[in-house]
Amino acid sequence: MDWNEIQNVSSNIVFGILLFALVAYWFNLALFRNSNLLSKIGRFSTIVANGMLFFILGSRWIIAGYFPLSNLYESLLFLTCMLLTIYLYIETKTKSKLIGSVLIPVTLLINGFANLTLSPEMQKSSPLVPALQSNWLMMHVSMMLLSYGTLIMGSLLSILFLVISRFKEIDLQIVDNSSLPLSNIMLDYYEAKLVAPSAEISELGKIKLLQSIDNWSYRIIGLGFPFLTIGIISGGVWANEAWGSYWSWDPKETWALITWLVFATYLHARITKGWEGKKTAILGGLGFFVIWICYLGVNFLGKGLHSYGWLS
Numbered sequence: 600m601d602w603n604e605i606q607n608v609s610s611n612i613v614f615g616i617l618l619f620a621l622v623a624y625w626f627n628l629a630l631f632r633n634s635n636l637l638s639k640i641g642r643f644s645t646i647v648a649n650g651m652l653f654f655i656l657g658s659r660w661i662i663a664g665y666f667p668l669s670n671l672y673e674s675l676l677f678l679t680c681m682l683l684t685i686y687l688y689i690e691t692k693t694k695s696k697l698i699g700s701v702l703i704p705v706t707l708l709i710n711g712f713a714n715l716t717l718s719p720e721m722q723k724s725s726p727l728v729p730a731l732q733s734n735w736l737m738m739h740v741s742m743m744l745l746s747y748g749t750l751i752m753g754s755l756l757s758i759l760f761l762v763i764s765r766f767k768e769i770d771l772q773i774v775d776n777s778s779l780p781l782s783n784i785m786l787d788y789y790e791a792k793l794v795a796p797s798a799e800i801s802e803l804g805k806i807k808l809l810q811s812i813d814n815w816s817y818r819i820i821g822l823g824f825p826f827l828t829i830g831i832i833s834g835g836v837w838a839n840e841a842w843g844s845y846w847s848w849d850p851k852e853t854w855a856l857i858t859w860l861v862f863a864t865y866l867h868a869r870i871t872k873g874w875e876g877k878k879t880a881i882l883g884g885l886g887f888f889v890i891w892i893c894y895l896g897v898n899f900l901g902k903g904l905h906s907y908g909w910l911s
Contacts, residue, residue, distance in 0.1 A: 606655050607722060610676065610714050613648045613655075617707045620644035624700040638696050645683055645703070652680040663724040668740040671898070672722045675713035677741075678894075679706045681748030689752075689815060701759055702752070735837035742830035743855075747894055749823030750862060750886060756816035757883025760809055760876070768877050769809055813875055816883055824862050831855055854893035861886045 623641035656676060659667040667673040686702045689695075713722075834852070835845040846852060865882040868874040 606658060607714070607719075609651055609655050610710070613651050613679075614707070614710045614714055616644050616648040616651070617703060617710060620648065620699075621703045621707055624696060624703055627696055628700045641696065641699055641703075642687070642690065645687060645699070649680060649683040649687065652676055652683070656680065659724055666737040666741070667724070668736065668744065670721060670725070672713050672717050673724075674740070674744055675709055675717075677744050678748055678751075679709050679713075681745060682706050682709075682752060685748060685752045685819070689819075693811060693815070695811075698756070698759070701755055705751070705755065733837060733840060735833060735840065739830055739833040739837050742826050742833060746823045746827035746830055747890055749819050749826060750858075750890055753816045753818075753820035753823060754883045754887030754890065756812050756819065757880040758887060760812045760816065760880040761884055763805070763812070764809055764877065764880075766877065769806060809876070813880070816880070817869055817875075820862060820865060820883060820886075824859075824866060827855075827859055827862065831859060850897040851893065854889070854897055858886070858889050858893045861889050 620641045623637045623644065627637035627641065656667045656673070659673065663669075668677055682702060683706055686698060689698060834855070838847065838852075839845045861882065865879055865886065868882065869879055
C-alpha cells in the first residue's frame with residue numbers, strides 16, 4: 600500500500616469518525632438533557648478526527664515537498680481541519696454541545712464531498728503547475744482557507760441565532776454584559792430547556808444563550824475578516840507575479856470581493872451602527888452562502904485563471 604492509499608484510507612476513517620461524533624452529539628441533543636458520556640464521546644471523536652486530518656496533511660506536505668493546498672481535495676481537508684479546530688476551542692470556552700450538533704454535519708458533508716465525489720486522480724498529490732510554483736502559495740491559499748473556516752463558523756452561529764430566536768427581534772440588552780463572562784456561561788442548562796418542547800422555557804436563559812451566540816459570532820467573524828483581507832491582498836501580489844495583473848475579475852476574485860463586502864458590511868453595522876442580534880445575524884447568515892459560492896460554487900459554473908481549483 601503506497602502513501603496515497605494510506606492517506607485515502609485515513610480520510611475515509613475520518614469520515615466514519617465524524618459520522619460517529621454526529622450521532623453522539625445528536626443523541627445528546629435528542630435526550631433533552633446533558634449526557635456527560637455522550638458529550639465526551641462526541642468531543643473525543645472530534646479530536647481524533649482532527650488529529651488524523653493533521654496527519655494526512657502533514658504527510659502530504661512531507662512527501663510532496665510543498666504545502667498541501669495545491670488542489671481542491673487538499674483544500675477541503677484543510678478547511679475541515681480548521682473548522683474542527685475552531686469548534687473545539689469554542690466548545691472549551693462555552694461548554695456548549697449545541698454548536699457541535701450544528702457544525703459536525705457541515706464538516707461531515709465537506710469530508711464526504713472530498714472523499715466520495717472527487718475522482719481518485721483529483722485526490723492524488725501531483726507536481727505543481729507553473730503558476731503555483733511560488734512562495735506565495737502558502738501565504739495566499741492558507742490565509743484564504745483560514746478566513747473561510749473562521750467566517751463559516753461565525754456565519755453558522757448567526758444562522759443558529761436566527762433559528763433559536765425564530766427570526767424575532769430579541770432585546771439582548773436585558774442581560775447585563777458585565778455579569779456574563781463568556782468563559783463561565785454553562786449553556787447546556789439553557790439548551791436543554793430550549794430543545795425540550797415540554798419543558799418550561801426560561802426566557803432569561805434563552806436571552807443569555809442568544810447573547811452568547813451573538814457575541815461569539817461577532818468575535819469569530821472579526822477574526823476571520825483580517826485573514827480574508829490579507830488573503831485577497833497577497834493573492835493580488837501573486838497574480839501580478841504570475842499573470843502580470845493585480846486584478847483580472849476572475850470569478851474567484853469577483854466572489855472573494857463580494858464576500859469581503861458582505862462581511863465588511865457586517866462589521867461596519869456592528870461597530871459604527873451598534874447593530875446586534877437579528878439584523879447582524881441576517882448579514883452573517885447571508886455570508887455563509889456567499890462563502891460557499893466563492894469557494895466551491897463558481898467551480899461548477901465555468902473556468903477562470905484559478906484553473907487548479909476547478910472541477911474537471
